[in-house]
Amino acid sequence: MQYTSLVTGGAGFIGSHVVTHLIQPGHTVVVLDDLSGGFQENIHPKAIFKQGSITDTSLVNSLFETYAFDYVYHLAAYAAEGLSHFIRKFNYQNNLIGSINLINASVNHNIKCFVFTSSIAVYGDQELPLKEAQKPQPEDPYGIAKYAVELDLENAQKLFGLNYIIFRPHNVYGPHQNIGDKYRNVVGIFMNQLLKKKSLTVFGDGNQSRAFTYIDDVAPYMANSPAFAKAYNQTFNIGSDLPTTVNELAHEIASVMKTEAHIHHLEQREEVVHAYSDHAKFKAIFNPTPEVPLSKGLAKMANWVTTHGARESSTFENIEITKNLPESWQ
Template sequence: MKSLVTGGAGFIGSHVARYCRDMGHEVVVLDDLSGGFKDQVPEDVEFVEGCITNQKLVESLFLKHRFDYVYHLAAYAAEGLSHFIRRFNYTNNLIGSVNLINAAVKYEVKCFVFTSSIAVYGAGQVPMIESMVPRPEDPYGISKFAVEMDLAAAHEMFGLNYIIFRPHNVYGENQNIGDKYRNVIGIFMNQIMRKEPMTIFGDGMQTRAFSHIDDLAPQIARSVKVRKAYNEIINIGADKPYSVNELAYVVSSAFGVSPRIKYLTPRNEVQHAYSNHDKAKKIFGRGSGVSLEKGVGRMAQWALKVGARRSAPFKNIEVKMNLPASWQV
């Protein structure tokens, strides 16, 4: 089997690429390294540096390799920042996805696996269940939902099989801890290692169910072998929600330090977001069930090895009105 993994040098993608390789797939990773790192690409995997928005490059890869499966994980997943980078968001997360879907149809891919997000649900719908009507509240969620609808349309028109996963608040080894716009656990760890206070928007009472990478990467990789998953939308991740304040204490404990917290002006975000996973359990069985304490502990040991990181600030902010002050520097 030949598989394309987009975003395979990034966080979730690098783990999915490794699991696909271990299943015996011949894997090609396509990544522009905007949020990933080349040393995270698994061994014995072909790496192509490039962007999914490059239509000619995408076409050439499908023509050369005739992929059986596509695992599409490439995205700029800064949900909060997406309000201020709408053009960039839709170009990368929607138009880039359409390039892949077009190629998948033309070259008769057997199944297109897409990582969407619980951002498609919007606010006030907890626990989030696949049967709910999506009401995304930010451009990131809108772009993800648009790709979901496009995949459904491609299936109806051309017979392209798909599997859509809606993960949430994923963390673990290989995460870009230097990105200040997303991934709160990575942000906390980076701040602790830099001897800085942990920053929290608002009062810290917002809740999320933080999902370790082992709660979803293996299921995503093997999903193409599970016919019951075909043409389905599936929530995937951890069940138990925690407040951001509780999370700060768990991360501090993993590093053996007392929590130092700096509260910032609240930003516009969904206050409570966690999912129901009965469908995933029915299709795949129970996941690894990594506890928050155990998962954060594992990630902390990895973070201490790689050290603190600083990513370049996003330079092309399109709308600066209402941009949080901490994102303006």
């Protein structure tokens, strides 16, 4: 059976990979993206592309009217946890209110399932590994917005019967990532700095740890998730099981890019020091293949970035709060 799906953020990193995995079985896919963080070149040639924002209520409603979507995959977001402290209104407008526009339209048009990309940022600083049974305690506005959307989906399911699947991925990297974004995605930041022959900038002592996850361990499962009835109205951590410090990551990346890592330590910023999650619930439902080892995934991404070259880093223009803003972001 053929389906029609909306993918928000389909010109972005994870979204573009989800689109590919949806189109391969022959589904019709409409991509909604404002190109603020994604790129035209990431858009699958067989996808129907609509340039615009999820904050545009009229546009969102017209797309649902026109295409009668079966599924919605919501990946559009400005996912800069650290910066979200200083762009609070922008964060909530784009990551929360925009999401509500989609949920409203999904309820009104009786879609079959709403697949939402949340984040392990909802957990905050808790006992590790992070598990779905733990009550979220987000420590930044980005995580707060993501958790609010999760709660709204639960409410919409109870009141209106809107089925959903929530994924909480973490530290995903791979081809199509915007390596020119200096506020997020440390793998891309490091690779871009090495392409420019610059030192690798690390906040604090570099002993922060994350479980870095290759895109192929995330995107296929998100795309296929509506086929798993037991996944409906459930929340899943998804990603790598192996935590790595930022310092270790820097040396791994330098190794695959065949150069040396010269690390420049910046002032410590406000962030959770250690974050990695348990994936037993995800594995029980989706039975995934073994994860891509970090060295192999980094090598694949390095090949892609070397081919495509460095990107110029842009500065976020509309900082709302400058108090305590890290010096390197000013």
